Amino acid sequence: MSRIEVVSPIPGVFYRRPDPDSAPFVVEGQTIGADDTVCLVEVMKSFHPVQAGAAGTLVEFLVENEDVVEAGQPVAVIEAG
Amino acid sequence: MKRLLVANRGEIAVRIIRAARDLGISTVAVHSTADADARHVRLADAAVEIGPPPAGKSYLLVDAIVAAARETGADAVHPGYGFLSERAAFAAAVADAGLAFVGPDADVIDRMGDKVRARQVAAAAGVPTVPGTEDGVDDVDAALAAAADIGYPVMLKAAAGGGGRGIRVVADEAELRTAFPAASREAASAFGDGRMYLERFVRRARHVEVQVLGDGTDAVHLFERECSLQRRRQKVLEEALSPGVDERVREEMTAAAVRLAREVGYRSAGTCEFLVDDDTHEFFFIEMNTRIQVEHPTTELVTGIDLVADQLRIAAGDPLPHRQSDIAARGWAMEFRINAEDPARDFLPSPGKVGRVELPDGPWVRVDTWLEPDVTIPPFYDSLLAKVVVWGEDRESAIRRSHRALAEFAVEGVPTTAGLHAEILGEEWFAAGDFHTGTLEKWLSDREEPA
Numbered sequence: 091m092s093r094i095e096v097v098s099p100i101p102g103v104f105y106r107r108p109d110p111d112s113a114p115f116v117v118e119g120q121t122i123g124a125d126d127t128v129c130l131v132e133v134m135k136s137f138h139p140v141q142a143g144a145a146g147t148l149v150e151f152l153v154e155n156e157d158v159v160e161a162g163q164p165v166a167v168i169e170a171g
Numbered sequence: 172m173k174r175l176l177v178a179n180r181g182e183i184a185v186r187i188i189r190a191a192r193d194l195g196i197s198t199v200a201v202h203s204t205a206d207a208d209a210r211h212v213r214l215a216d217a218a219v220e221i222g223p224p225p226a227g228k229s230y231l232l233v234d235a236i237v238a239a240a241r242e243t244g245a246d247a248v249h250p251g252y253g254f255l256s257e258r259a260a261f262a263a264a265v266a267d268a269g270l271a272f273v274g275p276d277a278d279v280i281d282r283m284g285d286k287v288r289a290r291q292v293a294a295a296a297g298v299p300t301v302p303g304t305e306d307g308v309d310d311v312d313a314a315l316a317a318a319a320d321i322g323y324p325v326m327l328k329a330a331a332g333g334g335g336r337g338i339r340v341v342a343d344e345a346e347l348r349t350a351f352p353a354a355s356r357e358a359a360s361a362f363g364d365g366r367m368y369l370e371r372f373v374r375r376a377r378h379v380e381v382q383v384l385g386d387g388t389d390a391v392h393l394f395e396r397e398c399s400l401q402r403r404r405q406k407v408l409e410e411a412l413s414p415g416v417d418e419r420v421r422e423e424m425t426a427a428a429v430r431l432a433r434e435v436g437y438r439s440a441g442t443c444e445f446l447v448d449d450d451t452h453e454f455f456f457i458e459m460n461t462r463i464q465v466e467h468p469t470t471e472l473v474t475g476i477d478l479v480a481d482q483l484r485i486a487a488g489d490p491l492p493h494r495q496s497d498i499a500a501r502g503w504a505m506e507f508r509i510n511a512e513d514p515a516r517d518f519l520p521s522p523g524k525v526g527r528v529e530l531p532d533g534p535w536v537r538v539d540t541w542l543e544p545d546v547t548i549p550p551f552y553d554s555l556l557a558k559v560v561v562w563g564e565d566r567e568s569a570i571r572r573s574h575r576a577l578a579e580f581a582v583e584g585v586p587t588t589a590g591l592h593a594e595i596l597g598e599e600w601f602a603a604g605d606f607h608t609g610t611l612e613k614w615l616s617d618r619e620e621p622a
Contacts, residue, residue, distance in 0.1 A: 100519075100520070101522055101523070101550040102522075102550040103225055103550075103551065132550075133520045134522060134551075134552065134553060136520055156225070158225075
């Protein structure tokens, strides 16, 4: 098992849901594919989905919903299986 | 008006503070924590921090902004563009606090911001809107009768549909006879409703806007702006005037805009947006923007009129500062929006730390910006860094001078759209003024294709 960090490629505001009324993209403990969207980062009024990048189990989010993230900042951890 | 609170940030906050200073009005800036050192904050006479960086927690907070105005003794509030500028509730809250709102009354913002109600105002003012059916049509004969009134080509869309699904364009009666039953059947199976709307289809549409100023009773126009060059419905560069509008259309369209402004008792600066059919030269009212617009400097350069100063005078209770007969357009102006976006990476927004900054200047070049050397461009707000606005005695000389101005623009550290503008300037279709609302996106996608 290897732990892989999901990194936001851009700075901005981190969101776990596609919109305020929807369910989160992923919850802790959920099995996901490499192409699955893990979160959105809003930068300069546009929203960019961030993909898992590796298949496995999402074990942990490292930031809270609506937190400000930097480019290159890890936002979640996946245990690749 | 003694003290103006500017409820905005970036280049437009700087622009408004300057107009206020020209009139001897003191200014109050508001800012998020991300903008504590921003240029608008330093230029204003006083500043109030209203919240953390995300706009929803700062620049969009009506109560915090009204409270800041009260605390600092402001007697007027200018909303700029974007943020709260077209929220009727904000205009109402400002007025309820006993302050002057620099813009139209809340009920005018409401009325002109609603497409259906704005169409009703247009009808009352005798201003054409895009011809179409009010309700869904459910059989061929009714469709043929409606299309005869509307004029071909006609666009068919499902009354119950959305998102462009099932839209068809028919060129004449024969095509409508075959297309209607098929489209209607398709709509019935997709949406459970076979009724169709019919609307005039414009193959080559220009987006042209007429600038107006009103004092609540009377109104004047300040000619039009050409805004057809857009990407994802965002304007990229604008001109005053429009190369696609001849004298006859200009006269009729500007007169229509003045009738609209008078019809609603418009107060302040505003813009009437029209769709112009490039083939037939017909024009149709689309909507009214009840705020100062990003591209207002182009109009200022051809008319010599300071639109923001006039907004302040009108909000202070002055009558219209100009008679129509005193307003003339001289020469040509172009505005280039320089955004922190990377054209090579599908216009990816590119906030970050900036190093050296070189801004164009010299004869007949104006740059409205908040940009300075060594600033950090925050990721929280729009990507507009600077507006390079250039005047020339005619369109050709404006283009030549724009080449010079854009070549002087340099920002270290982040990619910008400055180079893209220089490329557009060199295109033959641009030089010929031969473009419409679909031109720029088509050009951008053709440019992506390897030759």
